[in-house]
Amino acid sequence: MSNDRAHADHVHEHPTWKQYKWVALWLFVITVVEVWAYYIPAFVASKAFVPALLLMSAVKFTIVVMFYMHLKYDHSLFRKLFTGPLLIAGATLVAFLFLFKR
């Protein structure tokens, strides 16, 4: 029973210090690219600007949730508890934007 509990709590080992360092580096690099993109007027005016920024933001979001919040390694119940409301929040946002014709 206690083994089951230990297994349920830590399905896999957490990332190591080196992996945490790499995650931090990636987050830093993506943030630098985001800010850099903001200062290129031609890119800001292009149609690719908003999707590119949203994509970079989504990548950063996913990296933090998967590695720093250990969702990649933890029990699937935690994943459901997080992704369920996140999808509702996303659907609410999209519904509001359509409702107010944005």
Next chain:
Amino acid sequence: MTTATAAAGAHEAHEHTHYTTTGLDNRKIAIWAFIGSECMLFGSLISTYLVYKGRSVVGPFPHEAWTSPTGQVFKPILDIPVTSASTFVLLMSSLFMVLALAAVENKGKPGYEGTLGSSKLWLLATALAGAVFLGFQAYEFTSFVHEGLTIKTNLFGSSFFTLTGFHGTHVAVGVLWLMTLLFIDMKRGLGPKDTILVDICALYWHFVDVVWIVIFTLVYLIQ
């Protein structure tokens, strides 16, 4: 006597583990359920900001200059370099937080001696980074008010201050939580048996970080 001792031991173990029928600690389930509810809170605040975006009748505006009917010129209100710096500080605080958790989880194990295994250092670093972020936000809010943007000025002001104010309050709560853990660590020391205490605080802190990742892009960078 043996039965009584075993019963007492089982009771003590039950008191300290808080396991549910899922085999998971109820405090961890609770924090994930709370984070789920927070997703919906911030989802609604961000939706409100986006619905009102660009609908302000009077300035100051986030990315465009504005001249008032009296001839007063307002420059774009958002200061991207300052906010980029505060974003960097908050991202680094997440690294410090995972290092604090790893230090508590692996206390006494090989490879976690010295700086890397100092939970006090990493908890203090995380709390300080959170406090610096709040300092940046206080500076930003103050300068906005001096430049003529308050929560009552226009739709942008109302939705901006509400969204970032709610986030700042969450950061402040996180800093208090981290300081409490630091106090416990200094008082009696945090070890592997206390991992769950730091883990739930870390989950909250990282959530505050991911909310800022979204706010930084949607509010500050997308024009």
